[in-house]
Structure formats: C-alpha cells, structure tokens
Amino acid sequence: MTAEPATSTTTEPRTIRRAMTGDAAGISEIYAHYVAESFATFDELPPTVGAWAERLSALDASGHPVLVAAAASGDVIGYAYVAPWKPKHAYRATVENSIYLAPSAAGTGLGRRLLAGLIDACRDAGHTEIIAVISDRGSDASLALHEHAGFRRVGRLENVGCKFGTWLGVHLLQYSVM
DSSP states (O other), X not given: OOOOOOOHHHHXXXXXXXXXXXXXXXXXXXXXXXXXXXXXXXXSSOOOHXXXXXXXXXXXXXXXXXXXXXXTTSOEEEEEEEEESOSSGGGTTEEEEEEEEOGGGTTSSHHHHHHHHHXXXXXXXXXXXXXXXXXXXXXXXXXXXXXXXXXXXXXXXXXXXXXXXXXXXXEEEEEEOO
C-alpha cells in the first residue's frame, strides 16, 4: 500500500460496514490497481466484477466476514475480508485475511479501522486464528499495519511466486483471536 497525495475522498466521513454484493464494482476497481501496479497480490489478472460478486456471496454464506469502508458518497474506498486458510476441515477456525485501500485512502488510518473491525467480526464469527500472507516486496505499510494490530511474524517463504518477472517471497503473520 503506497501513499498518494490526499484527495477529497480521504477527508470525507468514512463508514465501515458489512459488504454487499453491490460493492463488487468498487472492490474490483481497488483490487485491479494492486494487480496491475504492485507486488501486494500475486494475481496477474484482476477478477471481474461478476467474480467478485460471487466471492462476496460465497464468503457471506460461509460465515466469513467481508467489510468495506465507504466514503460519504457511498463509494467503496477500502475493503477487508477473511477466507478459509486451507480446505481441510481441521483448519475450519483458521482464516486468511486480505485488506486493500483505494490509493487515495492510504495513510489515513482507514486500514487500521478496517483491520480492527475485521478482527472483531472474526471473533463474533468464531474464527480463532487469522493468518496474513504478505509479499516480501513493497509491502512495508501492510506489515506495519498488521504488526500494529497485534499480528506477529511467524515465518517467511522465499521465491514462492513470480510476478512482473520478479521472484517473490511472503511473510507469514498470525493473530490469535481468542
């Protein structure tokens, strides 16, 4: 998450709420930026708005919280969600989080609010462990965000993905919700 100059979007009142299927377009736009411009995600093609709508619906149906940050205008300017960590049943209470902000909202404290809300929503949903998998390149803000929230670094994997011709590793962080 790189900070860009503040715009009127960053000074508007912002609401954190549960995501709705109608938020898929805003989420898709935010995520597409990171797919095209950063190592924050290892996706090389952004999911379509329809794919995001399906994902939001499936996560909601399975009890995995999805939150959005909305500007006063109603525009989605950030989102955070958890998904199953692994498909095996023994991992059922462990989830992996994702959090992304519109570039204009970076550095405003919105990420902290979203992540705190997500942790609370995970607690309410009965999830016990949250795993963050963060790229080892260009993700200093994400690492700081998670560590500030109480995540602890528990490991690092090297050269597990290749994007833009560059081999990348990941930091593994963990938060115990209990």
